[in-house]
Amino acid sequence: MSEHASLLQRHRAVMPSWVALNYERPIEIVAGKGNRVTDGEGNGYLDFFTGILSNMIGYDVPEVREAVERQIATGxxxxxxxxxxxxxxxxxxxxxxxxxxxxxxxxxxxxxxxxxxxxxxxxxxxxxxxxxxxxxxxxxxxxxxxxxxxxxxxxxxxxxxxxxxxxxxxxxxxxxxxxxxxxxxxxxxxxxxxxxxxxxxxxxxxxxxxxxxxxxxxxxxxxxxxxxxxxxxxxxxxxxxxxxxxxxxxxxxxxxxxxxxxxxxxxxxxxxxxxxxxxxxxxxxxxxxxxxxxxxxxxxxxxxxxxxxxxxxxxxxxxxxxxHDLQSNAARQGETIIGGLRAAAETLDIVRAVRGKGLMFAVELADPATGEPSPPLAAAVLEATRERGLLVGKGGLYGNVVRMAPPLTLTDAEAAEGLAILTDALQSVNEAATS
Known part of the structure; x- marks a missing residue:
């Protein structure tokens, strides 16, 4: 049994059934640096969901860590x-x-x-x-x-x-x-x-x-x-x-x-x-x-x-x-990613809408045959992005939306990397859904 599978078994024994977990095979995050994290089996990811928008400026930020350490040192x-x-x-x-x-x-x-x-x-x-x-x-x-x-x-x-x-x-x-x-x-x-x-x-x-x-x-x-x-x-x-x-x-x-x-x-x-x-x-x-x-x-x-x-x-x-004027960075990186997703969506039958502002954006998925909201397609995109090294979230009234909120410290290179992974994952799921 893998490390994650063993931990999942223990989780289910003592945690409420309504505590939602991402992925068919949930993962444990054990380390983080900058805007990237590592799971319990050594896999690395660019994080576009940041603990449900909580790690706002990334992981192991010296200014934050040192401020906390100074306070702890007082006793x-x-x-x-x-x-x-x-x-x-x-x-x-x-x-x-x-x-x-x-x-x-x-x-x-x-x-x-x-x-x-x-x-x-x-x-x-x-x-x-x-x-x-x-x-x-x-x-x-x-x-x-x-x-x-x-x-x-x-x-x-x-x-x-x-x-x-x-x-x-x-x-x-x-x-x-x-x-x-x-x-x-x-x-x-x-x-x-x-x-x-x-x-x-x-x-x-x-x-x-x-x-x-x-x-x-x-x-x-x-x-x-x-x-x-x-x-x-x-x-x-x-x-x-x-x-x-x-x-x-x-x-x-x-x-x-x-x-x-x-x-x-x-x-x-x-x-x-x-x-x-x-x-x-x-x-x-x-x-x-x-x-x-x-x-x-x-x-x-x-x-x-x-x-x-x-x-x-x-x-x-x-x-x-x-x-660091991270509001301006959010505007700039968001424009790159949202614009890129909208351009990609023009050829993707599963995408119903791309929306967002700054570093808070989402892709809504729909059944290409009926146009109805499709939670399974959102779940498939969630899995596809994880397989490619990107963590995203899921939501929406019908559970058919992939939502993302990267750290406000996202760099140009990381925005391009994340956009490429998202586009590739969407194209892969779209191909499977329309073939």
Whole structure:
């Protein structure tokens, strides 16, 4: 039995069956350097999914490693938020400034799920309501409240929730009633639908709209730029808050703006963040208007949120992103890869769409005979890229999307290499599906 097969057998004996694993023969990642990793059987890969967007600037980055080592050397790896935490204050100052939110304050958590729970709590308390708005095809985490605002059935375990949610259009241009509309016409239709929801389905006050500028689990589907600005004009009429879930779109990844929501020309009332900020160390948080953050009357702490190790990593990572202008690099490399994929897709019958911004892009697969979403083809591309030395992810409403988010430090040579592997894998799967 191979090393990976043995480990998989042990995994299945003690881990829940619903913990998803990639590949028919799952692999263990045991080492990483730069933008490459090595598995437990010695195979090397260029990583285009980075721990689900968490190793944002790659592996074994000296600036991050040394910052963490300096903190560990003090002997203080944890004290809790019951004490002043210098690194937490420094990182909060940077995030508050970058957010553009007036009089912003920051609360740190351990994950994006917990960050979204905190934002929902702030909205529910401030607005004195359990009613929320969310987007179809969205994903906001696996906890009770976060599942409630998740608009993807495959990730929703329960039909009841602590929040009462109305789901909006905005990232579903593929539907027949929308597919022929221009961006402007689609935005107009979505705004009118929002007004109709507020006039019909919503009973009384609504707390907030929570939305991902680019839907992660949804397969990197996205609203046209400007939709959330148009939505906020309506929300402001009712006093409804806007929460931007930046867990996957923050820190310059889209290339177009530092936070995804900024591409819509609007400043939200709150933003949630996590994943890449600490380059693999557990981190999450909310940045919100100070009056919203200060409104909660009950005492609150986060035992591990904002711990010294994560803060050291977070400060070093954010400084690295800013000092090396990685937003510009994301824009440049993304243009190369997305443009290359779109050119290749012209001759590939299995490709339904190529979409993305910066270093956040996806390929949607469909049955060449019927045009229907094809999860098996996405799985085949996942396997084909791994065989060729590239790690990618999978998602989408129907599980038929290959999604990728390489490190923001991706080089010209690595972008060309990744594009070549992707193109070759797609051509191979296309040939098998159409022969």
């Amino acid at each position: 203080i790896v944890h004290t809790s938020t019951s004490y002043l935490l210098r690194g937490q204050i420094e990182l909060a100052e940077k995030i508050a400034r970058l957010s553009g939110i007036p009089d912003a304050k920051v609360f740190f958590t351990n994950s994006g799920t917990e960050a979204n729970e905190t934002a929902l709590l702030l909205a529910a308390y401030t607005r004195r309501t359990d009613q929320m708005l969310a987007m179809r095809q969205s994903y906001h985490g696996r906890s009770f409240g976060a599942i409630g605002v998740t608009g993807t059935r495959a990730w929703t375990n329960l039909s009841y929730s602590p929040v009462h949610v109305h789901f909006l259009h905005g990232a579903d241009r593929h539907l027949p009633q929308f597919k022929d509309l221009s961006d402007e016409a689609y935005i107009d239709v979505c705004v009118e639908d929002l007004r109709h929801v507020l006039a019909t389905a919503a009973g009384g006050e609504v707390g907030a709209l929570i939305a991902e500028p680019i839907q992660g689990v949804g397969g990197f589907t996205m609203a046209p730029d400007g939709l959330f600005r148009a939505y906020k004009e309506v929300l402001d009429e009712y006093g409804i808050l806007l929460i931007s879930d930046e867990v996957q779109t923050g820190w310059g990844r889209t290339g177009q703006s530092f936070f995804g929501i900024q591409s819509h020309g609007v400043t939200p009332d709150m933003m949630t963040f996590a994943k890449g900020l600490a380059n693999g160390f557990a981190i999450g948080g909310v940045v919100a208007r100070g009056d919203l953050m200060d409104a909660l009357p009950a005492v609150g702490i986060s035992t591990f949120g904002g711990n010294p190790i994560a803060m050291a990593a977070g400060n070093a990572t954010l400084d690295y992103v800013l000092e």
